[in-house]
Amino acid sequence: MPPSHLSHWGLLITGDPLIYGADASIVLATVAIIFVLTKYKKWGWLWREWLTTVDHKKIGIMYLIAAVLMLFRAGVDAELMRTQLALPNLHVLGPEHYDQIFTTHGTIMLLFMAMPFIFALMNIAVPLQIGARDVAFPFLNAISFWVFFFAAMLLNISFVIGGSPDAGWTSYAPLAGAGFDTGPGENFYLLSLQITGIGSLATGINFLATIFKMRAPGMKLMKMPLFTWSIVATSILIIYAFPALTVVLTLLLIDRIAGAHFFTIAAGGNPMMYINMFWIWGHPEVYILILPAFGVFSEIAATFSRKAVFGYKSMVFSLLLISLISYFVWAHHFFTMGAGAGVNSFFAVASMLVGIPTGVKIFNWLFTMFHGRIRIKMPMLWMLAFIPCFTMGGMTGVMLAAAPADYQYHNSYFLIAHFHQVLIGGTLFGMLAAMYYWWPKMFGFMLNEYWGKWAFWLFNIGFYVCFEPQYILGLMGMQRRMYTYPKGMGWTDLNFISTIGAYIMGIGFLVLVWDIVYSIKYGERDLTGDPWDGRTLEWSLPSPAPHYNFAVIPTITHRDHWWELKQTGRQDELKIHEQDIRPIHMPKNSGKPFLIGLSFFVVGWGFVFEWYILAVLGLLAIFVMMFMRSAEQHPDYHIPVEEVVHTETALGRL
Amino acid sequence: MMNFLDDDTKERKFHEENFPWKGIIGYIMSIVLTIFAFWFSLDHVSSLGPTLFVILALAVLQIFVQMFMFMHVTESDKGFPWQTFGLISGLIFVIAIVALSMWIMTFSSMAS
Amino acid sequence: MSTTIDHTGAQHGHDSHSSTGAFVPLEYSDPDNAIKIFGFWLFLAADMVLFACLFATFIVLRTHIANGPDAQHLFDVKGFIEETFILLTSSFTGGMATFFMRHRRVKGTVAWLTVTALLGMAFVGLEITEFVHDVGIGATMQTSAFLSAFFTLVGTHGLHVSIGIAWMISIIVQLIRYGITPATARKVFIVNLYWHFLDVVWVFIFTVVYIMGVIHA
Secondary structure: OOHHHOOOHHHOOOOOHHHHHHHHHHHHHHHHHHHHHHHOOOHHHHHHHHHOOOOHHHHHHHHHHHHHHHHHHHHHHHHHHHHHHOOOOOOOOOHHHHHHHHHHHHHHHHHHHHHHHHHHHHHHHHHHHHOOOOOOOHHHHHHHHHHHHHHHHHHHHOOOOOOOOOOOOOOOOOOOOOOOOOOOHHHHHHHHHHHHHHHHHHHHHHHHHHHHHOOOOOOOHHHOOHHHHHHHHHHHHHHHHHHHHHHHHHHHHHHHHHOOOOOOOHHHOOHHHHHHHHHHHHHHHHHHHHHHHHHHHHHHHHHHHOOOOOOHHHHHHHHHHHHHHHHHOHHHHHHHHOOOHHHHHHHHHHHHHOHHHHHHHHHHHHHHHOOOOOOOOHHHHHHHHHHHHHHHHHHHHHHHHOHHHHHHHOOEHHHHHHHHHHHHHHHHHHHHHHHHHHHHHHHOEOOOHHHHHHHHHHHHHHHHHHHHHHHHHHHOOOEOOOOOOOOOOOOHHHHHHHHHHHHHHHHHHHHHHHHHHHHHHHOOEOOOOOOOOOOOHHHHOOOOOOOOOOOOOOOOOOOOHHHHHHHOOOHHHHOOOHHHOOOEEEEOOOOHHHHHHHHHHHHHHHHHOOOHHHHHHHHHHHHHHHHHHHHOOOOEEEEOHHHHHHHHHHOOOO | OOHHHHOOOOEOOOOOOOOOHHHHHHHHHHHHHHHHHHHHHHOOOOOHHHHHHHHHHHHHHHHHHHHHHHOOOOOOOEOOOHHHHHHHHHHHHHHHHHHHHHHHHHHHHHHO | OOOOOOOOOOOOOOOOEOOOOOEOOHHHOOHHHHHHHHHHHHHHHHHHHHHHHHHHHHHHHOOOOOOOOOHHHHOOHHHHHHHHHHHHHHHHHHHHHHHHHHOOOHHHHHHHHHHHHHHHHHHHHHHHHHHHHHHHOOOOOOOOHHHHHHHHHHHHHHHHHHHHHHHHHHHHHHHHHHOOOHHHHHHHHHHHHHHHHHHHHHHHHHHHHHHHHHHOO
């Protein structure tokens, strides 16, 4: 297992044209970035404004950029896979390469695309919605981001140095153990997930503390916006699920580099314990991915129907119920492992129960729209596409939850189609809807609707063309992770159609990027701060919000407080008076989170190649920086009243 | 039903004694519970099943000793002490992980 | 470790009495510190789940001894009884440190924290001795699944204790340098939360790992 037989150059020289292409593009992109930053003298700006920031809004934007970049990277993986499967017996990719591509596709889409997308929205919206000036622990928040960022770098760099992981995104033992999977690829997976997991756990703690302890006066829990509620449920799941990931990855790493026997075949190890523990994290994880989307849709349904959300309390209750039940369903990922009828029945019934609170939410959204004055803007369009798509995905999920029937569907393309339908139709549609919704709040301009609609229709049509045939392919017996298939199975036509759908989705993504580029140049400015005629507190602020968010913290009297004020003509209650402004207590920027992230990268690198001196040095650097932080006597400062007055006057709010 | 959710504005009162009675009583309790667990199990006072039940129950009691006597679990600067909610839900998930994993993985010990 | 933002934007008062005159401990006297204490409780909830996973792994694999020794032949009853009483006592002394901190008695706080850290070192020393002995008789992590799980569960707890000791020492240094301030008071309170939590985990380790290992006949 130790890659000592590889010379250092052997890690780089692989003889694969795809990898040389990737090498070249990485070098070119790096040179281009360095050139632009140097030419326009932007290094100082980059360091001061972004790399050292502890402002939740900027951290949110960095998460968003990272998520879109990762969506591109893992999307390219998807297109490569669909190209390979378009026709029987193709050899676009070799089998080893195909294994690497499907592994990185899944890993990146879930951990390095969907998670940061969610964190982007949490960061951007939650403090503004609850009337706070930042999150509970801004310094920790910055650490979370940089730890995620460098973990993403670590995983992505595996493609060109050392080889990507190739045991699937679930990385089951014993296949992923040292006996079957030599080389550093699997270590890249274990370390990068471990490192980003630390950041995710910190984010969960951070936001739960923020929401419970930092709401504006008067905002009782039952007056909180539903997106904030969804982040409560998500954070709870993060706090209780991510430690399981930490443990399972650590144990597999110990197996691999220290020769222990948790998940080996020999010496009493039990690979099935890996599967069991992986899904203790893995199932709550998929609810971590979907609940924020539910929150987004609750905001959008109410805003664009100009009605209060139907059944607010049942919405809150079902969010919490979903997060509770989702902890008792994990074994449905391995019904076929043979744990027995009792176990399978328990987990099958629990899985089906999740459908009840989810159904409540679907009906509540429909009733919110019913008799509403609906405006079809981009966020609402994505919401309307979500409802049928997610409902279908949910229904095939109930089919999979029926344990006896699952023996037929298990690990077939039926499963692939199901989870893509809930993850794309649920999570990704939700994230895109949210991106359109909060974009003006982030950047001060709107995304273009014309190109947005093109992207929407291409992506949606492409989705159905790509994934509906896969249900049938699954029923016809096509298994997941096959790198090719012979002629005469009757699979050719459906695979070909599916590949066309994937290409249409790819074009849809490119149009989406074009929409962003176009809008940066020509996008309509948001001068009011309230472009959608919104309901919650963030729309009472200018776009983008000043870095302290609220010059004066408002006192909340109603659910949908801003809407209530507008309806009764009392917007002036949020107007700022100079005599109310006090010095604002804010955290100072710090370079330590960036350096801590970098140190984690060094630690990860050290473990991946088993260069332990490097790992120890990285760990030492982390401890030294934490100690320095602990000894800092003034990590914060006060913005003087004059500066706040000046900023607010410039924004036309005084 | 959800009234306590909205009870987050009241100031809470803290209690601090002039002599550390709580700590001393907590220490004595933890020692007594531990001695009892050692005696009950290592001297084979009862058969295996009841012994397991008794020493686990004693361990659970020790949680409460530490929480209430040492960790000031009910304190909060304002409103509901939400950490109790965190700990109780954590406990539910801990029991779920351990008990359900044992149940799921039983078949492997039957097979081996 | 990080900074919080208060709602009011006003300067924080450092007096220990709220407007109503009721007693408010120093570590709760400003919202910055109170929220950090809450955040640490949430971390403990997560750490609890981490140990739950290690316990689950240990319980599932405890009978998988392959060609290695079983619990009955490996565990030294006297050793784990000693470790238990040392850690229980250190939990008490940690609680005393919080008590003295709340009475603003910096010398007492430092003294009790020092005793706690020393007891922690004694505990870790005993544990290392035990591990060295086990390895000496050929019972290593590589021997069997049972031993992999045993060393990982008990070792993770030991690692937590060791980190706690280093943390305590850094807080003792800060107490000597800055006295009892809202920030150092909060650090004393939090490190003791951590310490009591590790005591609870150890109670389950001696119950589930050691006692059950020894009496399983």
